[in-house]
Each structure stands twice: as C-alpha cells, then as structure tokens.
Amino acid sequence: MWRELKARMRQRYRTYDYPRLEPVLPVTFKGMPVIDPSPVANAAELVEQCPTGAISADPGQHLRLDTGKCLFCGACERACGGQGVRFSKEYRLAARARDDLMIREGESRLADALHREAARLFGRSLKLRQVSAGGCNACEADVNVLNTLTFDLGRFGIQFVASPRHADGLLVTGPVTHNMELALRKTYDAVPSPKIVIAVGACAVSGGLYADHNACGAGVGRLLPVDLHVPGCPPHPWTILDGLLRFLGRIP
Amino acid sequence: MKPSGFVPFVHGDAVPRRKVPILEIAEFRKALLDAIQGGQRLVSWSGHEAGDGSVELLAVLADDVNGTLAAAVTRVRDGYPSVTPECPQAHWFEREIAEQWAIKPEGHPWLKPIRFHAPYRAGASMPGGEGSPLPGVTDYFHMEGDEVHEVAVGPVHAGVIEPGHFRFQCHGETVFHLEIELGYQHRGLERHLRGGPDRKTVHYLETAAGDTTIGHATAYAHLVEQLASVRVPSRAQVLRGVALELERLANHTGDLGALAGDVGYLPTASYCGRIRGDWLNLTAVLCGNRFGRGLVRPGGLGVTVDAAAIAEVQKRLDALEKDLTSAVELLWSTNSVMARFEETGCVSRQDAEMIGLVGPAARASGIARDIRNDFPSGIYRYAHIPVGAWHSGDVFARAFIRWTECQRSIAFIREQLSMLGEGAVQVACGLLAPDTLAVSLVEGWRGEICHVALTDPAGRFAHYKVVDPSFHNWFGLALSLRNQAISDFPLCNKSFNLSYCGHDL
Incomplete structure (x- = not known):
C-alpha cells in the first residue's frame, strides 16, 4: 500500500493540457509539407526520389504533394535542399476529403467538423472499433497510446470498444490486405448506422508503400466510405487526436 | 573438414554463391540434421527459383557456441522427405516453403498454409489445397468427448491489435491445445x-x-x-x-x-x-x-x-x-x-x-x-x-x-x-x-x-x-497454453507479444 502511494507521488499528474496547450514536438519532426510557389528546376529528380509517388510536378515544374501517400521520409526535401519542398513542424494534417490532402503552393485544408446532425450524435461520445488490415503495428501503437495518461482520450468522450456492435464507427489502419477484406467488411456491417470510418496512416489512406501489391489493395477508401483521413507513417499521436477532435467540432 | 556439408562462415562476411555447396537432397538432409543434433540452429530456410523449373532451398545454420554460420542449398522439384519429424524447429519453415513453392515435405506431421496466399510458382498449388486459399479456412486440430468444446477468436480481436485467428480446444476451462492461424496481415513484402x-x-x-x-x-x-x-x-x-x-x-x-x-x-x-x-x-x-x-x-x-x-x-x-x-x-x-504471473504459461x-x-x-x-x-x-x-x-x-x-x-x-x-x-x-x-x-x-x-x-x-x-523473431516464437505461445485456463490466454499472449505483420510480411 505504502509502496503504491510512494510510486504514485513519484509519477505525478502527467496528462497534457491539450488542446489548451500546444504539443511540444522535437526539432527534427516532419509535419505538413510546404511547397515553394516558384517552379523547381530539378522537379523530375524529386519525383524520382519519392518512394510512394506522393510528389508530382505539373508541366510548369510546379510541385504537388499528396500527404495521403507521403511517408514523411524527407527524401524530396533533401534532394532539393529545401528549395522546392520542405517539411514544417505543423502536426495538424487530418482532412475530411481525400482531395484535401493534395498540397500545392503552400495551401492546405484542415479537417472541418462533421455536419451538425452527426456532431450532435457523436460530438460528446464517440465509440470506435479499431481494425488493423495489414498495418505494421506502428499506426496501431500510436492509436493505442492515445489511451495512456499523457493523452487521456477518454476525457474527450472518445473510447475504443471491443465489439463493432457497440461502436459508432471504425478506425482502420493498414493498406487492407486481401486476407483482411472480408473481415473488414463484416466488421463494418456489424456497426449500427449511422456510422463513420476513419483512415489512419498512409497505408489506410492510399495503400502507401503497399498500394496495389498483389496481396493488398490501396487503402480503406476502395471498400468503405471514409469520413476522416489522417496522414503520416505513422501519424504522430497529436496528429490523430487533433484530427478526431477537429472532426467532432471540439476544436475550431 | 567439418562433418556437415554446409560451408561455414563468419557473421558479417558475405560469401560468393559459388562457394555455397549445392547438395543432393539426401546429403542436405543428413548434413542439416547432423548439425541440429550437434546443437546448431536453423535461422533461415527459404526457397527461390533455380531457373530450370526446380526450386533452390537455401538453409542457414547458426552455431551459437562458436559464433559461426553455415549455409548450403539443395534443389527440389515437387517434394522431398520432411525433416520436421526429426527436427521440430523446421516445421514452420517447411510449411512456408510448401505454401510459397508448392513443394511437399513428405511426412510433415501438420502441413497447412501459414499465410494463405497463392503459390509463387505459376500453375502450382499448395499441397492438398487448390488455387488461392481463404484465410483461416483449413483443417484444425480437433478433439471430441463429453464437455469438450472449441473456442474460436479473431481475426478481429477486442483490443487495438493486429488480426489473427486463434482456435482453442477446451475441456471446461482448461485448454488442451491452441492452434494459431495467421496470414491476415500478408502484404507480399x-x-x-x-x-x-x-x-x-x-x-x-x-x-x-x-x-x-x-x-x-x-x-x-x-x-x-x-x-x-x-x-x-x-x-x-x-x-x-x-x-x-x-x-x-x-x-x-x-x-x-x-x-x-x-x-x-x-x-x-x-x-x-x-x-x-x-x-x-x-x-x-x-x-x-x-x-x-x-x-x-x-x-x-x-x-x-x-x-x-x-x-x-x-x-x-x-x-x-x-x-x-x-x-x-x-x-x-x-x-x-x-x-498470476508465477507458474502460468510455462514453456520448458x-x-x-x-x-x-x-x-x-x-x-x-x-x-x-x-x-x-x-x-x-x-x-x-x-x-x-x-x-x-x-x-x-x-x-x-x-x-x-x-x-x-x-x-x-x-x-x-x-x-x-x-x-x-x-x-x-x-x-x-x-x-x-x-x-x-x-x-x-x-x-x-x-x-x-x-x-x-x-x-x-x-x-x-x-x-x-x-x-522475424515471431516466426520462431508463435508456436511457443501455443505450447504455453497447454493445460492452462483459457482465461490466462491474454496474459500468456502478452508475455510473448509477437508480431503478426512481422510473421505475415
């Protein structure tokens, strides 16, 4: 008993006062990419460097970057010395529409809130069933970490539940392997309507590195209607939490 | 000269392929089994196309005591005598090879897919199966008797965790056997x-x-x-x-x-x-x-x-x-x-x-x-x-x-x-x-x-x-559940905490 109390004193109160305080991220953190407005001389080389085809250039050598495919590895940033594209420390990356993940010349759209009816239904209590469909356990781990004291997901009324029948929606990770397709569909069908689907990580959003391999598809969107996309490989827990709260209209 | 036909080398030294001996299957089997008998371990065993329609099987052994590795290959076409009955640590490798290359290890005690995908060799199929198998659809160990029942869990589990299918043969609360079927995470890596x-x-x-x-x-x-x-x-x-x-x-x-x-x-x-x-x-x-x-x-x-x-x-x-x-x-x-921790999920x-x-x-x-x-x-x-x-x-x-x-x-x-x-x-x-x-x-x-x-x-x-280490260890989790209460499964599972995608690749 005393040992437990002593440990409790040592461990203190550690829940981070988010969203009132901004999270502190390491200086080397790679967040929202920023595209230079001027054309890039070696655009073709940058496109060639990208492992997932996330970066592309129009005929005028203006770059575009699809954060839904991006691994945030920084290969393009290194190839151009940060002159055409660089990664900012902006951790807020989630978007409602898949098209909103395409970044051009310094613009980006953050996730806006659900329509009012859905916000009324889920805004104060959202129960999610997580399905890993070929995820590498990095996205899963950084979803799971939201349940720890630092993030304390429960204080926002969001909770992961054991059965899809108790859930308001699915949070899916992984590119959706052929071997998980049926299980994912069945899990979705078991969730009562109205329901939502959240795709977390490059694999779930677009297939990422594994898009259209002979053993997998190209993300959740091919199978189910996706209501929220959270880019990253894996997304930082703050990125996921920001997306969830923004989606529920809990932060402006 | 070493008793095995495997070529020894030091970890960190690449070996020219011409120095890796191509053994006849009988010779390969004997050398492999002798080495295992002598305390070496199988760290990798896999197949690739040999070019002439046969499949080349490359085995790598580790001698932990002397800190040396050894390798040899053999070529097989449709099947070969399984080494698993004499060398149980080969059982999962042989199932993997059978699934990937449609090569039958004759006499393997429990031959079935481990990842549920079509074989790499065109037109071939997993021994005993046909075409693209469905994940988890296969034979399972089965027991019969009064009060014997079967519990099936997964692929989608209760927590934020990767998918896999677990099949328990139980008598009351006691698990006689757990069989683990994976492959849901197979991405073709x-x-x-x-x-x-x-x-x-x-x-x-x-x-x-x-x-x-x-x-x-x-x-x-x-x-x-x-x-x-x-x-x-x-x-x-x-x-x-x-x-x-x-x-x-x-x-x-x-x-x-x-x-x-x-x-x-x-x-x-x-x-x-x-x-x-x-x-x-x-x-x-x-x-x-x-x-x-x-x-x-x-x-x-x-x-x-x-x-x-x-x-x-x-x-x-x-x-x-x-x-x-x-x-x-x-x-x-x-x-x-x-x-709860002590004397739960023992593996000797x-x-x-x-x-x-x-x-x-x-x-x-x-x-x-x-x-x-x-x-x-x-x-x-x-x-x-x-x-x-x-x-x-x-x-x-x-x-x-x-x-x-x-x-x-x-x-x-x-x-x-x-x-x-x-x-x-x-x-x-x-x-x-x-x-x-x-x-x-x-x-x-x-x-x-x-x-x-x-x-x-x-x-x-x-x-x-x-x-991945999980490739070796999943069967260890199955063994740890023998004669345990089924309610101890989550605890035993967590004590191994193995990777699904690392296994399924």
Whole structure:
C-alpha cells in the first residue's frame, strides 16, 4: 500500500493540457509539407526520389504533394535542399476529403467538423472499433497510446470498444490486405448506422508503400466510405487526436 | 573438414554463391540434421527459383557456441522427405516453403498454409489445397468427448491489435491445445524486395514490423554494408546501438505495463503505458520519428544527430530510469500480481530448445541466447551487454527478463552516449557484390531478426528473406497454453507479444 502511494507521488499528474496547450514536438519532426510557389528546376529528380509517388510536378515544374501517400521520409526535401519542398513542424494534417490532402503552393485544408446532425450524435461520445488490415503495428501503437495518461482520450468522450456492435464507427489502419477484406467488411456491417470510418496512416489512406501489391489493395477508401483521413507513417499521436477532435467540432 | 556439408562462415562476411555447396537432397538432409543434433540452429530456410523449373532451398545454420554460420542449398522439384519429424524447429519453415513453392515435405506431421496466399510458382498449388486459399479456412486440430468444446477468436480481436485467428480446444476451462492461424496481415513484402535495393527497399524493411523499425532497418543496413564492403563510421554504429536499445526499452516497458493491465494491476499498467511513450519520444529526439523511421540507413545514419539532441537524451534518460524503476518494482512486491504471473504459461527449456525459441522468450526458459553476444555486429563487438536468463519459463520469467534487459539497456545507452565521439555518420554504399550470399542477424527486442539475401550477376537482390523473431516464437505461445485456463490466454499472449505483420510480411 505504502509502496503504491510512494510510486504514485513519484509519477505525478502527467496528462497534457491539450488542446489548451500546444504539443511540444522535437526539432527534427516532419509535419505538413510546404511547397515553394516558384517552379523547381530539378522537379523530375524529386519525383524520382519519392518512394510512394506522393510528389508530382505539373508541366510548369510546379510541385504537388499528396500527404495521403507521403511517408514523411524527407527524401524530396533533401534532394532539393529545401528549395522546392520542405517539411514544417505543423502536426495538424487530418482532412475530411481525400482531395484535401493534395498540397500545392503552400495551401492546405484542415479537417472541418462533421455536419451538425452527426456532431450532435457523436460530438460528446464517440465509440470506435479499431481494425488493423495489414498495418505494421506502428499506426496501431500510436492509436493505442492515445489511451495512456499523457493523452487521456477518454476525457474527450472518445473510447475504443471491443465489439463493432457497440461502436459508432471504425478506425482502420493498414493498406487492407486481401486476407483482411472480408473481415473488414463484416466488421463494418456489424456497426449500427449511422456510422463513420476513419483512415489512419498512409497505408489506410492510399495503400502507401503497399498500394496495389498483389496481396493488398490501396487503402480503406476502395471498400468503405471514409469520413476522416489522417496522414503520416505513422501519424504522430497529436496528429490523430487533433484530427478526431477537429472532426467532432471540439476544436475550431 | 567439418562433418556437415554446409560451408561455414563468419557473421558479417558475405560469401560468393559459388562457394555455397549445392547438395543432393539426401546429403542436405543428413548434413542439416547432423548439425541440429550437434546443437546448431536453423535461422533461415527459404526457397527461390533455380531457373530450370526446380526450386533452390537455401538453409542457414547458426552455431551459437562458436559464433559461426553455415549455409548450403539443395534443389527440389515437387517434394522431398520432411525433416520436421526429426527436427521440430523446421516445421514452420517447411510449411512456408510448401505454401510459397508448392513443394511437399513428405511426412510433415501438420502441413497447412501459414499465410494463405497463392503459390509463387505459376500453375502450382499448395499441397492438398487448390488455387488461392481463404484465410483461416483449413483443417484444425480437433478433439471430441463429453464437455469438450472449441473456442474460436479473431481475426478481429477486442483490443487495438493486429488480426489473427486463434482456435482453442477446451475441456471446461482448461485448454488442451491452441492452434494459431495467421496470414491476415500478408502484404507480399518479400516479393517486392527482389531487384532492389531501390528507393522503396529501406521503407519496406522499416515497416516489416513497424514496432521493430530499428531492428529490421539495422539488419538490412548491415546486410547491404557486407555486400558493398563498406565500414560504417563509429559514431553511426554507436547511435544505431542506442536506437536499438531505445526500441527495446519502449517495447519492454509497454509489455510490462500491458502484463500488469492483464492481471488488473492498474498502477504499473498506467505508468508503463506513459513511460513507453517517453522512450519513443527519445527516439524522436534523435530523428524526428517516434519509431525511428529514417534513422538507420545503409552506410550509417539517415540523419545527423547534433550535440543538443544527445544532451537531451542523456538528461531525460536519468528521470526515465527512476520513473520506470518505481513503476516496475511494484510488480514483484505485489502478491496478487505474482500469484498470476508465477507458474502460468510455462514453456520448458527442452521444448524451447526443440522448437527453436528466440529472444526474451528463450531466455525466460533458461537459454542464454542473444545475437548481441553470440553474433555481435556494429557497436556490440566492442560493448558487451550481459545476457540474462531465467529458468522458470513462465509469465513471470518472461516479464522479469524484460525488466533485467531494460536495466542493461539503460546502462548501455548511458555509457555509450557519455563517450560518443565526433565525426561522420554516413559513408556512401557503392554497388553490391554480384552473385553473393549475405546473412545479417540482429537481436531485436523480440529476439533474433535474420535477413538473408542473394545477389544476381548485376548485384541486385535475386532473393531476399526476412525472418522475424515471431516466426520462431508463435508456436511457443501455443505450447504455453497447454493445460492452462483459457482465461490466462491474454496474459500468456502478452508475455510473448509477437508480431503478426512481422510473421505475415
């Protein structure tokens, strides 16, 4: 008993006062990419460097970057010395529409809130069933970490539940392997309507590195209607939490 | 001359393919079985196309005592006499080969798919199956009798966890047998490594098992460096070692917390959940990513780590050590925890040896087996981490081993960072040696990670095989459940905490 109390004193109160305080991220953190407005001389080389085809250039050598495919590895940033594209420390990356993940010349759209009816239904209590469909356990781990004291997901009324029948929606990770397709569909069908689907990580959003391999598809969107996309490989827990709260209209 | 027909070599030395003997199947079998009988282990066994319609099977053996590896190949067309009845640790390898290449190991006691995909050989099918198999649809061990019942769980489980199917044969609460079917996470990773290295290769390996990013990336980097004959700068070697130990700390801490949670002991569960994240944040201080993405690259590191980052890691390390000690020590002094941990999910040393367990699970069953000690590479050649083993083979042993390893890892990181030299962290890797075999072993947090590659005449990967420690250990979890209450399954499962995607690839 005393040992437990002593440990409790040592461990203190550690829940981070988010969203009132901004999270502190390491200086080397790679967040929202920023595209230079001027054309890039070696655009073709940058496109060639990208492992997932996330970066592309129009005929005028203006770059575009699809954060839904991006691994945030920084290969393009290194190839151009940060002159055409660089990664900012902006951790807020989630978007409602898949098209909103395409970044051009310094613009980006953050996730806006659900329509009012859905916000009324889920805004104060959202129960999610997580399905890993070929995820590498990095996205899963950084979803799971939201349940720890630092993030304390429960204080926002969001909770992961054991059965899809108790859930308001699915949070899916992984590119959706052929071997998980049926299980994912069945899990979705078991969730009562109205329901939502959240795709977390490059694999779930677009297939990422594994898009259209002979053993997998190209993300959740091919199978189910996706209501929220959270880019990253894996997304930082703050990125996921920001997306969830923004989606529920809990932060402006 | 060695009694085996396998060619011995040293870990870290690539071997020209012409020096790897091509044995007749009878000779190959005998040499393999003799070596296993003599205490060696099978670390990798895989097939690739030989070109003439047959399949070349490449086996790599490890002699832990002498620190040497050995390799040989044999060519088979449709089948060969299985070695599993005499060498149980080969059972999963033979099932994998049968599934991938439609080659039947005659006399294999339990031949069925492990990943449920169509074979790589066109027109062929898994012995006993046809076409593309459906995941989980297969024969299972089955018992009959009064009060005997079957419990099926998964692929979608109750927690935030990867998918797999578990089938229990129970009598009342007691589990007689657990059978584990995986393959739901199969992404077809290895087939996409052929023809590499290319811009995607390192990312595939960083995501082979995402929680073991550093482990698999280090194994890959070490393999490429052998083939390119480059020497990694010492600062990079040290920081790779630091990152590997941080990965071990994060996962061991998470596991200790999860074990506490599974027996309803919430203080340690909640503290360790948080501290696990703190370790991940230390990795992020080094490279910007909590899992170490982008940190390890062939030739050294993918990032330059500045003095401020090192100082930050050193500062946080001291506080974290105190937090972790305070959280974990509660377990061993709490009777309700120890009552659940002790004598639950026992795997005997004999069984562990027989099925070839690796990592903390092996060490918890009394086998002092650790790549960092037996086949050291990089910084581990110079800085030795003592190998701990425990004898009881139960959940307590698997938990306690993790704690001792955490302590060793912290001491290692502290020592290495205190004497970290300046200098470059990256050298360029040129072309890879053509027609060469390379084997790379790394002690990841789950145990032995083995990467094997064969290059073609142009120095590209003709064959690349990844063996995650989970490949060896899943059967260990099945054994630990025998004669246990089914309610102890979550606890036993967590005490192994194996990778689904690392197995399924």
